[in-house]
Amino acid sequence: MLTTWLTDRFDLTVPVVSAPMAGVSGGRLAAAVSAAGGLGMVGIGGEPAAALSAQAELARAGGRAFGIGLIAWVAEGRPDLVEAAIEARPALLTLSFGAYAQHVAAAHDADIVVATQAGTVDDAKRAVDAGINLVVARGGEGGGHGRNEVATLPLLQAVLDAVDVPVLAAGGIATARGLAAVLAAGAAGALVGTAFLACPEGLNKPAAREAVLAARETDTIYTTVLDIGRGIPWPTEYGGRALRNAFAEKWHGRDDQLRAAGERSDEAAVWAGQAVGFLRRERPAADVVAEFAAAEPLLRRCAT
Amino acid sequence: MLTTWLTDRFDLTVPVVSAPMAGVSGGRLAAAVSAAGGLGMVGIGGEPAAALSAQAELARAGGRAFGIGLIAWVAEGRPDLVEAAIEARPALLTLSFGAYAQHVAAAHDADIVVATQAGTVDDAKRAVDAGINLVVARGGEGGGHGRNEVATLPLLQAVLDAVDVPVLAAGGIATARGLAAVLAAGAAGALVGTAFLACPEGLNKPAAREAVLAARETDTIYTTVLDIGRGIPWPTEYGGRALRNAFAEKWHGRDDQLRAAGERSDEAAVWAGQAVGFLRRERPAADVVAEFAAAEPLLRRCAT
Numbered sequence: 001m002l003t004t005w006l007t008d009r010f011d012l013t014v015p016v017v018s019a020p021m022a023g024v025s026g027g028r029l030a031a032a033v034s035a036a037g038g039l040g041m042v043g044i045g046g047e048p049a050a051a052l053s054a055q056a057e058l059a060r061a062g063g064r065a066f067g068i069g070l071i072a073w074v075a076e077g078r079p080d081l082v083e084a085a086i087e088a089r090p091a092l093l094t095l096s097f098g099a100y101a102q103h104v105a106a107a108h109d110a111d112i113v114v115a116t117q118a119g120t121v122d123d124a125k126r127a128v129d130a131g132i133n134l135v136v137a138r139g140g141e142g143g144g145h146g147r148n149e150v151a152t153l154p155l156l157q158a159v160l161d162a163v164d165v166p167v168l169a170a171g172g173i174a175t176a177r178g179l180a181a182v183l184a185a186g187a188a189g190a191l192v193g194t195a196f197l198a199c200p201e202g203l204n205k206p207a208a209r210e211a212v213l214a215a216r217e218t219d220t221i222y223t224t225v226l227d228i229g230r231g232i233p234w235p236t237e238y239g240g241r242a243l244r245n246a247f248a249e250k251w252h253g254r255d256d257q258l259r260a261a262g263e264r265s266d267e268a269a270v271w272a273g274q275a276v277g278f279l280r281r282e283r284p285a286a287d288v289v290a291e292f293a294a295a296e297p298l299l300r301r302c303a304t
Numbered sequence: 305m306l307t308t309w310l311t312d313r314f315d316l317t318v319p320v321v322s323a324p325m326a327g328v329s330g331g332r333l334a335a336a337v338s339a340a341g342g343l344g345m346v347g348i349g350g351e352p353a354a355a356l357s358a359q360a361e362l363a364r365a366g367g368r369a370f371g372i373g374l375i376a377w378v379a380e381g382r383p384d385l386v387e388a389a390i391e392a393r394p395a396l397l398t399l400s401f402g403a404y405a406q407h408v409a410a411a412h413d414a415d416i417v418v419a420t421q422a423g424t425v426d427d428a429k430r431a432v433d434a435g436i437n438l439v440v441a442r443g444g445e446g447g448g449h450g451r452n453e454v455a456t457l458p459l460l461q462a463v464l465d466a467v468d469v470p471v472l473a474a475g476g477i478a479t480a481r482g483l484a485a486v487l488a489a490g491a492a493g494a495l496v497g498t499a500f501l502a503c504p505e506g507l508n509k510p511a512a513r514e515a516v517l518a519a520r521e522t523d524t525i526y527t528t529v530l531d532i533g534r535g536i537p538w539p540t541e542y543g544g545r546a547l548r549n550a551f552a553e554k555w556h557g558r559d560d561q562l563r564a565a566g567e568r569s570d571e572a573a574v575w576a577g578q579a580v581g582f583l584r585r586e587r588p589a590a591d592v593v594a595e596f597a598a599a600e601p602l603l604r605r606c607a608t
Contacts, residue, residue, distance in 0.1 A: 151578060154579045156485075157481045172455055217425060275458045275461075298488060299603070302488050
């Protein structure tokens, strides 16, 4: 069995956390990941607090530890979301992409581990200064929102050298080989999003699942125009990685012109990382988690 | 000792190959890397064949196996370069970025292992079809020229699944942690460029060395405008990653306008990958290789 700080702290059998992907990572997916030996997370965007509570209840129904992930810049104007998250008593709370330091003490008082995503070494150092327990070193190849300045492998090496708290790696980790890699580097585990995009337990729609199954590793784009086209005021330092579509191809790199034109994105963005090329078929979250467990023989083999 | 296909094939003690960086990787650096237990490479751009032969002689003077790396699109119009490379009897010849299949048989006849860099799964499959012995899975975070579509960690997982020949990882590997990661994933070793940019044995100028020592992991840019500004006709699918400078900031993303304006880049490009943030001081290549050897205890530790 793979044993790390992460597995010890949350009583896991596989050092994998499912990413809190808003619109995908509901309570059912979280419960399925946790039941399989990972740590499942519920991801919430700008939904009402009641929606968060309902998804957390679904996650809790699995009987295992689970996590909740909030978008920090959304939560800045929505204290009800942070309160609802803490009241749901997750084992792990992630607050990423915006100001989060003001919530750390309250979560700690409730015995909740607090994590945040770091896209640079400075992000990671600031997180530790804010009292964060666990840093997620997230490379630009990851799906959904974040920075695109540094890729996972160089970022992970740098963050592990820079901070003394446990570190998860995120971005591009989709197979046992990827998990073995980040564990060998010194990570306590992996935060995995894209690999769970074709699970029947997810909240994403069948069309989105078909799109990720058809995509290759070269079919994503990191851009800010998909949010501009949806009218969602993400801070511009956090673009998002999604499957290429006509809207992104048309406007990418021309943010100001898009704002002036006011064109709206009709096509829904399908957020996905470069690991999308590994998705071959729809399959339960338990199968995805079980595949990651094969990191153990890989690690044993290369140490002999 | 770390034992892989790479160390067995070339009689190395550390599974690291120094990248053939034109303008940096001369025979002295190659000899120093090989003497330290890695495989040192000489990198040649458009220089005369005599320059290649002279650098190869310097590499050979170290008494150990060495490699030569050519830029395939340059070599397409310069058969003398390929002939000189084969005549120099390197243990490894890399031909990357352009058509290379026509040279594989001649190199094999001279008992030379032939490798190429792959930036996508398709690149890797084509390489195997062409008879390549060793695929270098190079992620977009790497320095110098290549593709920027997929980062090292997801690319490595995908290439290892797709081909049956040995695979080296390249891009963002600058410490023992990074080497341990790619070995755990299943790579036969790492091809490392940026970590050797601050070695006194290199051909790069003191000013370039000072620039990389001052740079952080977020200070690079992947762009095609530096080559346009130098008047060098790199195929546009291969941009280059370099330290940000005023010229790149001014023109990046506006290739057509730059061509129309005809502005030349006065400032020399300093090619470097995201691993540039790890460079702290000038130090001999032997020290860099020795640091990579610490991947072994990292791998042992995480398998227990």
